[in-house]
Each structure stands twice: as C-alpha cells, then as structure tokens.
Amino acid sequence: MISTSPFLVLQLRPEAEAADNEYEAFLEKGELAERDTIRVRLDRDPLPDGLDLNALSGIIVGGGPGCVSDPANKKSDAERRIEDTILSLMPAVTEHDLPFMGCCYGIGILAHHLGAAVGKDRFAEPVGPSTCSLTPEGRSDPLLAGLPETFEAFVGHKEAVQDLPQGCAHLVSSGPCPFQMIRFGNNVYATQFHPELDSAGLEVRINIYKHRGYFAPEEADTLIALGHACKVHVPEAILRRFVTRYRRQA
DSSP, X not given: OOOBOOEEEEEOOOSHHHHHHHHHHHHHHHTOOGGGEEEEETTTOOOOTXXXXXXXXXXXXXXXXXXXXXXXXXXXXXXXXXXXXXXXXXXXXXXXXXXEEEETHHHHHHHHHTTOOEESSSOOEEEEEEEEEEOHHHHTSTTTTTSOSEEEEXXXXXXXXXXXXXTEEEEEEESSOSOSEEEXXXXXXXXXXXXXXXXXXXXXXXXXXXXXXXXXXXXXXXXXXXXXXXXXXXXXXXXXXXXXXXXXXX
C-alpha cells in the first residue's frame, strides 16, 4: 500500500451528529479513507502539536453555524477560538499557495483574510438547492474543466462574500449569490455551496439546525422533500477532483 500525505480536515460543528455526518461525507465524496486524514474538531480540540502544513496533501475546512461577519461580542467562546485558529493558518496557506478547500464557512474565512467584505447585507440564500453556473475562468480551472456549465448544489448560509477578493479568480456563480466558488493563486479554493453534501446529509443538517435561524422551523419537512427531489452530483465531483489533484505520496 502506497503511503500518502494526509489531508487536514478541520471541522467547526459543535453538534456531534452534524460533525460526524460531515466527516463521513468528506471521506465518501472525496474517496478518502480515515487513514488519509488528520481530523480536528476545532470546537473542542486544538491543532496538533508540531503540525507541518507543508507535509500535508491539503487542507479541507468544513462548514458550521458561526458567521465570520458577526461582531466579536456576539460570538461564543468556541466560535471565536475556531475562527482565530483557522485565520492563524491563512497567511501560510496564501503565501505558499498550499492546497486548500474551504467549504461554506471557508469562503468567508478566505475572503476575510484577503481583506474583502463578508456580510449579511446581500447574497444570503435559502437552505436547499441553488442553480450554479461556471464562469469563463471556471471553465478552464483544473477542478471544473469539462463539468456541466450549470449544476445544482446545496447551500444554506446567512452571510456571503460581498465583493470578489483581490487576487482571486471567480469560478462559479448563482443568481442569488454571485460568489459560489473562488480561487486564490493556483491552489487555494473556497466554495459557498457544500461540495460534500447530498440529500441525505441535507436532511440531517435541517433537522439539527432548524432552530438556528436558517429557515422557519415549520418549513423543515418541505425543505427536506425538496432536497430529496433534486439531483445533486457535480459538487461532489469537484471535491473528488481536489483530493485527486493534490493527494501526494508521503
């Protein structure tokens, strides 16, 4: 068996069921085994001592209920700790163009680090499928080339990137939210949609977060049914391409 450098999977969800379901989705959709990853639940655990980012195949950041744009005094201690930890990695990630895939919360982190506005004024989307389209730059990106020009992806976010961060390529857009996927440099990616999420995972998250302000709780069953009625496959291909492109031997 060929030994490969691990992917660092950073998770932000304090709910164990949501965190476990997300991690399992990253493994399944990315075609990863547990041995291929270093999993860190930042709501409870620090980064490993002596972590060498250059020894990794890449970094994958999951989503979570926190918002980058919330005032510091509105964030819980765990949310502030999570945000500070991820932001502490971003200078090295962007300076050295390290392989990075930030999912939902991760696009806010990348944009904030690069000095772009992240907020709730524009571009929030309801929970469920969003019709996304490749931009001209997206059509030639290694993770997107040859994929359908338009595709469905699952979203659910209260905040969004308000303007394209300086130095970023704009890869994917949607009607409600123009910045669905961006790239900084050659290897630093972030998506507003969830590339790991399928209809079963969406149902899990809707049931967990139905009282967290993403939608009216009485809409939960309707949103679950809508999710199961959609064919969402392209986003997982993007995640799989990221893993395939950057997986390297130890």
